[in-house]
Amino acid sequence: MTNAPFTVGIIQDSATDDVKANVERGVEQVREAAKRGAKIICLKELFNAPYFAKSQHADRFDFAEPIPGPTTDAMQKIAKELGVVVIVPLFERQAAGVYRNSAAIVDADGSLLGVYRKMHIPDDPLFNEKYYFTPGDASHGVHDDRADQIGRLAKQASGFHVWKTRFANVGVLICWDQWYPEAARITSLLGADVLFYPTAIGWHPAEKEEWGDAQVQAWRTMQRSHAIANGIYVASPNRIGHEDEPGTQGITFFGHSFISDPFGRIIAEAGTEEAILTATCDPKLMETIRRNWPFLRDRRVDAYAPILSRYLGAA
Numbered sequence: 001m002t003n004a005p006f007t008v009g010i011i012q013d014s015a016t017d018d019v020k021a022n023v024e025r026g027v028e029q030v031r032e033a034a035k036r037g038a039k040i041i042c043l044k045e046l047f048n049a050p051y052f053a054k055s056q057h058a059d060r061f062d063f064a065e066p067i068p069g070p071t072t073d074a075m076q077k078i079a080k081e082l083g084v085v086v087i088v089p090l091f092e093r094q095a096a097g098v099y100r101n102s103a104a105i106v107d108a109d110g111s112l113l114g115v116y117r118k119m120h121i122p123d124d125p126l127f128n129e130k131y132y133f134t135p136g137d138a139s140h141g142v143h144d145d146r147a148d149q150i151g152r153l154a155k156q157a158s159g160f161h162v163w164k165t166r167f168a169n170v171g172v173l174i175c176w177d178q179w180y181p182e183a184a185r186i187t188s189l190l191g192a193d194v195l196f197y198p199t200a201i202g203w204h205p206a207e208k209e210e211w212g213d214a215q216v217q218a219w220r221t222m223q224r225s226h227a228i229a230n231g232i233y234v235a236s237p238n239r240i241g242h243e244d245e246p247g248t249q250g251i252t253f254f255g256h257s258f259i260s261d262p263f264g265r266i267i268a269e270a271g272t273e274e275a276i277l278t279a280t281c282d283p284k285l286m287e288t289i290r291r292n293w294p295f296l297r298d299r300r301v302d303a304y305a306p307i308l309s310r311y312l313g314a315a
Helices: 019-037 058-061 072-083 175-179 179-191 207-231 283-292
Strands: 008-011 040-044 084-094 098-106 112-117 162-164 169-173 194-196 233-236 238-243 251-254 258-259 266-269 275-281
Touching: 008 019, 008 058, 008 194, 019 072, 040 233, 058 098, 072 098, 084 169, 098 169, 112 238, 175 179, 175 207, 179 194, 179 207, 194 207, 207 251, 207 258, 233 275, 258 275, 266 275
Parallel strands: 008 040, 040 084, 169 194, 194 233
Antiparallel strands: 008 275, 084 098, 098 112, 162 169, 233 258, 238 251, 258 266
């Protein structure tokens, strides 16, 4: 754990079909977050494109690009210029037929530390992610003949990883991962000071009146519980705006991005408007909370083997 406080920034916004314009806008938002004091800045899930997984169309694979590639190049440049860490979630083309929902981690010197690839892939109405995304696995390093341009990459032994950036130890999980305490626990045990959850979650318009508030509160509560159970900061940038999909009512992304401290207290939050949130995280608070609520100490690791089973109930 690092000792000095650090300020994180998360960006809540919408996206269009114009990838180049989305990236240019993202660069300016990173610049604005840095101006507000943020040293570690995270964009929303698939930040440089619309949420294309609302239905299954093979031509939407064209939104994907390699890592490193044009989007990470732009973010490495701004990270180096401003001396900030940037988490860059995008649709990655790893190889022919292998596409990932990924987040590149760029350090404050502009070097590409590595890539997190979303481990849990949903398949729901208007969230057809299994069609597009191969889930993350043990092969998480960046492999490219431009290795001389991407700096020293962190070695990754599993699907979950923590990166030692200039300012703090950063863990990244993506959207559907946020519902799984196992992912938060493992990343915390790897030494993260803060967990980032870049997200694209929204309402089915027909369900909003009945379920809308409950869905937002469940989303926030689940992630706040990860902060409490692990004594860690959590920062979750979501997208906003309505995105149409022919033959459906589309999705209205509900925003409500937030940053939570290790008590689960929300220390910065947004509504459904465009927003850049910042908050200072203090590792000393993590130390204090973990001393007084020693959940990590009291874990019965000798008794948890059954969790590796899919189901344990009676047939």
